Each structure stands twice: as structure tokens, then as C-alpha cells.
Amino acid sequence: MTDTTAPTPRRPGEQALAALGLGAPALDPSDASPHTFPGGGRWRTEVPSVEGPEALAVVLKESSRLDVPIHRISQGSGIWMLSDAEITEMVEATAERDIELCLFTGPRGTWDIGGSTRTDSKGGGLRARGHDAVAGCVEDAVRATELGVKCLLVADEGVLWTLHRARVAGILPADTTLKVSALIGPVNPTAYAVYENLGGDSINVPSDLTLDHLTEIRRVSAAPMDMYIEAPDDLGGYIRMYEVAELIRRGAPLYLKFGLSKAPGIYPYGHHMRDLTLATAKERVRRGRLALDLLARHGADGDMAPLGSRLPGTLTRFETPA
Numbered sequence: 001m002t003d004t005t006a007p008t009p010r011r012p013g014e015q016a017l018a019a020l021g022l023g024a025p026a027l028d029p030s031d032a033s034p035h036t037f038p039g040g041g042r043w044r045t046e047v048p049s050v051e052g053p054e055a056l057a058v059v060l061k062e063s064s065r066l067d068v069p070i071h072r073i074s075q076g077s078g079i080w081m082l083s084d085a086e087i088t089e090m091v092e093a094t095a096e097r098d099i100e101l102c103l104f105t106g107p108r109g110t111w112d113i114g115g116s117t118r119t120d121s122k123g124g125g126l127r128a129r130g131h132d133a134v135a136g137c138v139e140d141a142v143r144a145t146e147l148g149v150k151c152l153l154v155a156d157e158g159v160l161w162t163l164h165r166a167r168v169a170g171i172l173p174a175d176t177t178l179k180v181s182a183l184i185g186p187v188n189p190t191a192y193a194v195y196e197n198l199g200g201d202s203i204n205v206p207s208d209l210t211l212d213h214l215t216e217i218r219r220v221s222a223a224p225m226d227m228y229i230e231a232p233d234d235l236g237g238y239i240r241m242y243e244v245a246e247l248i249r250r251g252a253p254l255y256l257k258f259g260l261s262k263a264p265g266i267y268p269y270g271h272h273m274r275d276l277t278l279a280t281a282k283e284r285v286r287r288g289r290l291a292l293d294l295l296a297r298h299g300a301d302g303d304m305a306p307l308g309s310r311l312p313g314t315l316t317r318f319e320t321p322a
Helices: 014-019 053-066 084-096 130-146 157-168 189-198 211-218 241-251 271-297
Strands: 043-047 072-074 100-104 151-154 177-180 202-204 225-230 254-258
Touching (some): 043 271, 072 151, 100 177, 130 157, 151 157, 189 202, 211 241, 225 241, 241 271, 254 271
Parallel strands (some): 072 100, 100 151
């Protein structure tokens, strides 16, 4: 579970700056995360916003062309936006490549009739409003897992706990993984630990957290962390390409998410947005290649988790009611 010998890669511009007397202070070994994924490795990759079989085909083709390894592919519009045939096609295509497929449960608050999400305070945000919204998320989860989906994306604490209880009770398959959305990601170590205890197997944090914030989280939890290396504009548009090696050192086990800034939103996806969706899916893979090339140049591309690995290891949970 732990590895205290995390590699120390070359930092950007290190030799040139040292020659000019501008070298950075030495890294503090105590800042490094001691954790790894089960089965080895400190980082995995994810291509998000893959909104259907056609976009998935583009991503798979481009990842082969650019030699971009992919552990997980996720979708953002929601299970309810896909037909059974489309879900089955995506399940089969990802299974062929041993890639985890993660689909978003719904409905969620920003598409609900509640006006509070359109106020300056954003009200309840993405969360599921009322019993019926939770029921819709559960309906999505049951339907998707019956069609072979093994990872569910969640944007509500109550839905997360409900789906975890359903998993414990055998209503959902025991190996279903639950991924916490960046749209509600925790911003402190205590909140991160709460999401783990509620059933989160992979917890997305906002991309504006500092390196010290990641170290603080890793001192209380070993649950896999997801982070946009390049965040969509509606999540801040942050680009942290040159920090990738240090993000891994501090945040492992870490999913590197290849998002895309300066691109219009595509949720909920429909065929009227086809050209944009396919173009942005292709570009996300290219962004992944750029991040992996940077890691290689800095000697930090080792310690990738084996392809096909998806489970989070043993995590801490609240006791479920009998």
C-alpha cells in the first residue's frame, strides 16, 4: 500500500536555472505521498467528456495513433442521455481495450426546475434535489451496471452513500466503483476523508488546490485522487502541465485527467453538437500525449499503474445500517 521511495524527477528548467544561480530549494521528502494504487503504480490516466460511442471511437483511435495509455474513460452528460444500445457498445469497446468506463448518474440540480442554481450563490449546485432526483440516480446506476458498466460518476453526497449501501447490499455488483465528480470535489483533508467514508473509490479534487493541499489530504487518506491537468473553463480553465510530476509526487495515487480549456460546454450532449464533441475528444487525447511527453523529458514517466488496473484497494467506510 505504501511506497516511501517515490522518484525525484528533474524539475522544469532545473539545470539552466542552477547554472544562473537561481536554483530552487531542494524538495522535502516529507511532502511526498507514501501511497500507491493496489498492484503498483502511482498514477493512472483518464480521458473525460467522452459523450457516446462515436466520441469513444475517436478517442480509442487517437490514443492508438499517439500511443497514449488510458486507464479510464468517463462521460459527463449522464446515463439517461444514452440508449441501451449505446451503453452496450461503449462497454464492449472499452472492455476490448481493458479500459474502465465511467458514466454519470443523474438527474442533477443544474438541470432541475429549481431556480436557486441560477442565483449568484448557485444554491444546491449539482446535487440531487429531493427524493425523486435520488431515485433517478439509483435508476441510472442499476440500469448501467446491468448493462456492464463498472464505474459510476456521482455529484451528490446522499447519492454516493445510497449507491455505496446498494453495493454493500448486493443491489449493485460488489466490484462497482464510485467516482466523486469534480463538480462537488472536496477542498480540504477532512472533507476528502468524508467522501472516502461515504463510499468514494476515486475522488476528484478541484484543479486549483495547491501542492501543500494535496500533501495535507494524503496525510489522512489513501483513496485514489482525480485531478484535471487541464481543467474545462467552467471548472476554472487551469492548466497545470508543468506541475504534473510534482502533482504525482504529492497526490499519488492520482488519476491524470486530460481536460480541455477554451472549449464550449457540451453537456448534455446531443447530435446537434457532434462536430464539436468529436473534435474536442480528439484534442483531449493530444493534450494527454503532451503531458506524458513532459513527464518523459523530466524522467518522471515511471511508476504508471499497469494498464487494465481499476480497483482502489482497501478504503475506510462508515458503517452501513443493518
